[in-house]
Amino acid sequence: DAKTTQPNSMESNEEEPVHLPCNHSTISGTDYIHWYRQLPSQGPEYVIHGLTSNVNNRMASLAIAEDRKSSTLILHRATLRDAAVYYCILKVTGNQFYFGTGTSLTVIP
Amino acid sequence: SQTIHQWPATLVQPVGSPLSLECTVEGTSNPNLYWYRQAAGRGLQLLFYSVGIGQISSEVPQNLSASRPQDRQFILSSKKLLLSDSGFYLCAWSVNLGAGNTIYFGEGSWLTVV
16 A cells, blocks of 8 residues: 655644645555544544645645645644644555554644 | 444453444445554554455454444454454445545444453
8 A cells, every 4th residue: 555654743833824744755646645633532534635736625725746745734723623643645546545643733722 | 414333332351252343334325344443552453344245355364353244234353352452443434436535434442351
């Protein structure tokens, strides 16, 4: 399965934007970039996904590099409820979803 | 709308005892179904996935097994639990729409083997 690399942890002040990076240098042309987040003691929840173009939804924005070897999840204004582990995964054709260890985001009041 | 439920939410089992975790999905047909495990402080490990009744793919060798007796029911079992089986078990589903589809998780089951 294609690999992603994320920082183990990040901190952000409340009300400020957060940029969570992800490297996926071995991405192939048909791989989708997905982001999920996991709140404590819960299952992961879908945040956003994209293929080539930048994507926006009510939760976040996804900025994809032109060569697609990296992407950034952008939370425009961090709240305490955004404290979670954020997973960047590559979804290849097929049925499997492989999650790494993600980035643990701490939001400081 | 689609919903996913798994149970029990928590259980404490002695080493060597059997295990059965159940998961059901409502509001969709022929979903892909998954079992994941998350050890304390670790990432999510895909254990099994299923694309249809009776079709199970195992991702890692272990003393766990999975079964799919009905379209929207997925069961995780063990005949004899080990201490290393402790963890947070998550059932999930997706629809088969290729690489753009998303996955949805249940509430999770905390298993402690003592």
